[in-house]
Structures are given as structure tokens and as C-alpha cells.
Amino acid sequence: MSGREDLIMKTSLHEEPNGKTITLMIDGLPVLANKGDTIASALMATGRRAWRLTRKGGQRGLFCGIGQCFDCLVMVDGVPGTRACMTLVIAGMVVDTRSNPEVAS
Amino acid sequence: MTDYTEVTIVGGGPGGLSAALAAAQAGAKVTLIDMYKTPGGQYYREKDLPRPDRVSGRQLRSKRLRKEVLEAGVRVLTETVVWGTFGGKVLALQGRDAPTSIESETIIIATGTYERAIAFPGWTLPGVMTAGAAQTMLYHGVLPGKKLLCVGTGPLQLIVAADAAKSGARVVSVLEAMTALPPVTKLVNGMWGQWPRLTEGLSSCLALVVRGMPIRMGWGIVAAKGDGQVEEAIIGRVDSSWRMVPGTEKAIPCDTICLGYGFVPSHALLNLLGVDLEFRPEMGGEVPKRDALMQTNIPGVYAVGDCAGVGGGPMALLEGQIAGISAAARAGHNSADAEAALLKLWPALVHERRFQRLYSSLFTPKPGIYELVTDDTMLCRCEEVTAAEVRRAIKLGADTDNEVKAVTRCGMGNCEGRVCSQILANFVARETNRSLTNVGLLRPRPPLYPLSIDQLCACAPGGRVANSVEDRQ
Numbered sequence: 001m002s003g004r005e006d007l008i009m010k011t012s013l014h015e016e017p018n019g020k021t022i023t024l025m026i027d028g029l030p031v032l033a034n035k036g037d038t039i040a041s042a043l044m045a046t047g048r049r050a051w052r053l054t055r056k057g058g059q060r061g062l063f064c065g066i067g068q069c070f071d072c073l074v075m076v077d078g079v080p081g082t083r084a085c086m087t088l089v090i091a092g093m094v095v096d097t098r099s100n101p102e103v104a105s
Numbered sequence: 106m107t108d109y110t111e112v113t114i115v116g117g118g119p120g121g122l123s124a125a126l127a128a129a130q131a132g133a134k135v136t137l138i139d140m141y142k143t144p145g146g147q148y149y150r151e152k153d154l155p156r157p158d159r160v161s162g163r164q165l166r167s168k169r170l171r172k173e174v175l176e177a178g179v180r181v182l183t184e185t186v187v188w189g190t191f192g193g194k195v196l197a198l199q200g201r202d203a204p205t206s207i208e209s210e211t212i213i214i215a216t217g218t219y220e221r222a223i224a225f226p227g228w229t230l231p232g233v234m235t236a237g238a239a240q241t242m243l244y245h246g247v248l249p250g251k252k253l254l255c256v257g258t259g260p261l262q263l264i265v266a267a268d269a270a271k272s273g274a275r276v277v278s279v280l281e282a283m284t285a286l287p288p289v290t291k292l293v294n295g296m297w298g299q300w301p302r303l304t305e306g307l308s309s310c311l312a313l314v315v316r317g318m319p320i321r322m323g324w325g326i327v328a329a330k331g332d333g334q335v336e337e338a339i340i341g342r343v344d345s346s347w348r349m350v351p352g353t354e355k356a357i358p359c360d361t362i363c364l365g366y367g368f369v370p371s372h373a374l375l376n377l378l379g380v381d382l383e384f385r386p387e388m389g390g391e392v393p394k395r396d397a398l399m400q401t402n403i404p405g406v407y408a409v410g411d412c413a414g415v416g417g418g419p420m421a422l423l424e425g426q427i428a429g430i431s432a433a434a435r436a437g438h439n440s441a442d443a444e445a446a447l448l449k450l451w452p453a454l455v456h457e458r459r460f461q462r463l464y465s466s467l468f469t470p471k472p473g474i475y476e477l478v479t480d481d482t483m484l485c486r487c488e489e490v491t492a493a494e495v496r497r498a499i500k501l502g503a504d505t506d507n508e509v510k511a512v513t514r515c516g517m518g519n520c521e522g523r524v525c526s527q528i529l530a531n532f533v534a535r536e537t538n539r540s541l542t543n544v545g546l547l548r549p550r551p552p553l554y555p556l557s558i559d560q561l562c563a564c565a566p567g568g569r570v571a572n573s574v575e576d577r578q
Contacts, residue, residue, distance in 0.1 A: 009247050009248045009251075010246060010247060010248075034245070034246070036245070037245055037247075038241075038245065040241075040242075041241070041242055041245035041246075041247045044242055044247045044248075044249065045245075045247045049231040049232050049250075049334045049335075049360075050231035050333060050334055054489060055489065056489045058229055058489065059230070059231050059333050059334065060229065060231060060486075061231035061232070061234075061334075062231075062234050062238050062242070062249075063222075063233070063234050063235065063238060063486070063524075064219060064220065064222075064234075064235050064237070064238055064524070065234065065235060065237055065238025065239070065240075065241040065242070066147060066150075066219060066237060066238070066241065067140060067141075068219045068520060068523050068524070069222075069486065069487075069519075069520045069523065069524050070487065070518075070519035070520050070555065071486060071487075073519075081519075081555065081557075085238070085241070086141075088142065
């Protein structure tokens with residue numbers, strides 16, 4: 001029982017014993033993630049591929065995965081321009097992908 | 106507040122960690138700066154896996170190395186970036202527990218590498234990602250996609266494809282741009298003794314083959330298509346220059362395209378420090394000239410590992426040790442057995458360099474991958490500048506990529522040109538009929554990583570960063 005049936009992209013590696021999952025809020029909805037997940041892996045686990053809108057209206061998500069390209073920006077606890085691929089999830093963290101982090105910053 | 110130390114090391118991968126350990130063991134006061142929460146670099150990234158039952162030898166080595174570094178008394182500043190340099194050997198820092206700047210006798214740059222991006226129609230669609238990004242997701246136990254297409258060259262994409270297949274994704278194809286295998290004698294010469302690498306590569310191939318997932322040689326990506334995210338890739342045959350052969354295009358449904366076209370040395374800080382760099386395609390990009398002790402043309406500035414020419418973790422470990430011993434000696438901690446240690450490391454380094462030469466002779470990107478752009482293809486992801494806009498700037502008189510940047514903002518965005526620098530240089534070279542070495546790469550400017558005004562103000566209370574420059578002059 002992984003407690004992660006809602007996460008459509010999980011693999012067998014993502015099975016975690018009870019107690020190691022945490023809940024964070026993404027766009028107003030609770031999302032279950034593993035301790036050790038980044039915001040990017042937590043988003044991808046739910047099947048989300050795109051979570052940033054560019055100034056010209058383009059959709060972006062994960063690209064470099066190691067904090068170099070700044071494509072995966074989200075708002076975290078009110079702080080805009082936060083890299084989803086570099087930020088580890090914390091219980092109760094509030095992530096907002098609906099406001100445009102690029103414009104907000 | 107400016108801190109002072111004897112040896113500052115930027116980058117906590119294998120090169121930076123081994124340099125820190127060697128310098129500290131020689132008696133130097135050492136500060137190691139790393140961007141991540143835990144040092145280790147991409148080479149040791151796997152350690153972050155929340156999987157105690159699947160610990161690899163590499164994870165154990167990285168854990169031991171990090172422990173030794175701390176025990177040797179190295180001050181480690183994590184989640185800290187160097188965003189600029191201010192005269193001499195003063196580095197401007199931004200990080201949670203970091204001083205605003207640090208000055209030192211010697212600096213060892215070990216900033217590593219990042220993956221090469223190539224531009225093609227649709228490459229900004231979500232679902233197009235580097236092979237390394239896909240690997241990171243797999244480390245977290247998350248599928249990067251359900252139907253993966255891996256395109257590129259070299260071993261990384263095979264390893265990622267195999268891991269994805271084992272994790273339950275369907276790999277619709279792995280496209281290797283190389284058109285033919287190299288002669289066996291050449292392979293034996295470069296791969297002899299590289300047993301872990303050979304095992305990893307072959308077992309990845311095997312994992313794909315037994316699952317019926319095709320590996321094709323002499324194929325490449327042409328375009329990505331989809332509404333809001335990748336739904337289909339257009340692929341085609343390539344010739345020996347990796348140029349698309351017209352008429353061979355075909356569509357292949359997929360939701361993820363992993364780009365594995367090799368690595369680019371992270372040279373920005375070397376550039377800011379004023380180190381002489383030369384464009385060496387076989388080394389991945391702009392790299393410094395160094396002496397046998399890893400010192401650049403600037404006395405007291407060393408460069409080790411992939412940032413000085415892509416060569417992999419084992420080579421970085423060796424170069425780091427050499428630079429650590431030399432930098433400590435320069436700071437006045439010359440131990441009697443330093444020379445003996447250097448001599449002992451030399452044969453292993455020669456062995457790794459032989460592998461590096463084989464790797465670069467096989468997997469150095471050929472010009473074709475930079476010729477896929479159409480008018481409305483973005484060259485710059487951050488500032489969303491298209492090829493047509495750059496072409497217009499060139500027609501109006503912009504002659505170099507730095508001039509194009511000034512006119513169009515191409516390369517001026519959040520990534521500070523890390524993604525598009527080589528894409529733009531290749532485009533400008535082709536449009537102006539010049540060689541790539543003549544065009545050169547974009548000059549990185551501070552801040553190398555975005556800073557908020559708040560962070561900038563906190564860095565310079567009363568303009569102290571600026572004053573520290575004046576103090577030195």
C-alpha cells in the first residue's frame with residue numbers, strides 16, 4: 001500500500017512505507033509526495049507536464065532538471081521564480097503554478 | 106561581509122570534493138561552495154534517492170568522500186551560488202548561510218557541466234527534456250513520460266532509456282546519431298580498463314534489446330509536434346555530418362523526447378575571472394588552457410573536472426586531487442610528499458585521458474544538429490527569441506553573437522545563455538559564413554544566476570561589495 005494510487009506516473013521505485021509521504025498544496029489542491037521529492041518530481045508524478053506560462057503564452061515544464069535553465073519556475077509560499085527541480089517538498093508547502101512567476105518577479 | 110580563506114572551491118562534484126579534501130589534508134583553510142542542498146554534483150546525484158535498499162557503490166563512495174571532506178575541516182557552503190566576481194579573487198555569493206563575498210589566495214573552479222541543448226521546431230514544448238532531466242525523475246521514482254523517444258549520441262541516453270524501460274515506460278526508439286561503429290582496435294584502446302563503464306553501457310543495451318525496444322544508428326530528431334505538449338516526433342536519417350537526409354522523415358508518436366547530445370563545460374565563472382578560454386568542440390565548448398598542476402593562465406586560479414573539458418567523474422576526482430595539493434602549496438602548505446602524490450596520480454590520469462579522447466572522437470556533435478531551426482523556432486527559450494528575429498538583427502548589422510544579444514535579448518534571460526549560447530553561436534556562424542571559433546560564445550555577465558533586488562541589497566549593505574573592489578585598487 002503506497003498511498004499513492006492517485007499518482008499516475010509513479011514507478012515501483014516510488015513505493016514508500018507509510019509515514020514517509022507528505023502532503024503539499026499545489027494550485028489549491030492537496031497532493032501527496034514522497035519525502036525527498038522535488039516540486040518537479042511531485043508535479044510529474046501527478047501527470048502534469050506543463051506548469052508555467054511564458055510571457056508569450058508558451059507552456060513550459062521540466063527541461064534541464066538540474067537548476068540551469070529556469071524553465072520550471074513556480075511560486076512557492078508566495079516566493080515567485082522558484083525552481084521546481086531544485087526545491088524539495090515540505091509538508092504544508094503551498095505551490096502556485098497559476099500566477100505567472102516570471103511576470104510576478 | 107567579505108570572508109577570507111586560503112582555498113575556495115566552487116562546485117561540490119567529484120572534482121570539487123576531492124580538491125577540498127586534498128587541500129585540507131595538506132593543511133590549508135578551505136571553503137567549498139555548492140549550489141545544491143548536499144554536495145556531490147550530478148555524478149553523485151543518485152544518492153538523493155530515498156531508497157536505502159538500492160545503494161550503489163558510487164553512492165557509498167560519495168558518502169565517504171563527503172564525510173572525509175567534513176572531517177578534514179572544510180567549511181561547506183551549500184545552496185550557495187557564485188553570481189559574480191569583483192576584482193582579483195573576490196567571489197560574490199548568494200546563499201542562505203553564506204557571506205556576501207569571499208576572498209582567497211587560490212580558487213579552484215569545479216563547476217562541472219550541463220547538457221547540450223539543440224534547437225528544432227517544437228523543442229520548447231513540455232515533454233522535450235534533457236536525458237539528464239529524465240534520469241532525475243527516474244531517480245525519484247517518477248516516469249518522465251509513458252512513451253519515450255531518446256535522441257542524441259553516447260552512453261547517457263542508453264542508460265536513461267534502459268532505466269525508463271525497466272521502470273515501466275515504453276521506449277519507442279533510441280536514436281543514435283553516429284552512422285557507423287568505430288573500428289574495434291580504437292574501441293579496445295580507449296575502453297581497456299574501463300570495466301564499470303563498459304558494463305553499464307552493455308547492460309543498458311541488453312535491457313533495451315530484451316524488451317524489444319529499438320536502437321537505431323544514423324537517425325536524429327527533426328521536430329516535435331503537439332498541442333501544448335509533445336504528442337509526436339518527426340525523425341529522419343542523418344549523414345556522417347549528422348545532417349538530415351531529405352525524404353527520410355517519418356512521424357513517431359510519443360509523449361516525451363529526451364535529448365542526449367552530450368555535455369557543455371560550465372565555463373561562465375572562468376570567463377568572469379578573466380581566464381583565457383579557447384573553443385574546443387571535442388572538449389564540449391570553451392575550456393581553459395592549464396598547466397600540469399591544473400592552474401589556468403591566472404596564477405592561483407585552477408580548473409578541474411568537466412568545466413575544463415568534459416571527461417567524466419573519475420577524471421575529475423584525479424584532477425581535483427592534483428589541484429588541491431597544488432593550491433594548498435601555493436597558499437604556503439607545501440608538504441614533502443606533495444610531489445610524490447602528484448607522480449602517483451599521473452598514470453591514472455593518463456588512463457582517463459585516453460578514454461576521454463575516445464569518447465570525444467565518437468560523440469563530439471557534428472554540425473547537422475545545429476541546422477534544424479526554421480524561421481519561427483526559438484533560439485532563446487528564456488527570452489523567446491526566434492531564428493527569424495536573430496536573422497533580422499544580423500541583416501541590420503549585428504555581427505557577433507554578443508551584438509545579437511544586445512539587439513534581440515537572445516541569451517539575456519534567466520539561464521544567462523547556458524542553454525542557447527552554442528545554439529546562437531552556431532546560427533550566427535552559419536548566417537555570416539564564419540567558423541564557430543571565429544564567432545566565439547556569448548560572454549556571460551553577472552549575475553550568473555538570477556538575484557532578486559532584495560537579495561542584491563542584502564549582499565551589499567551600504568555598497569560593501571562595491572567598496573571591497575575599491576579597497577583592492
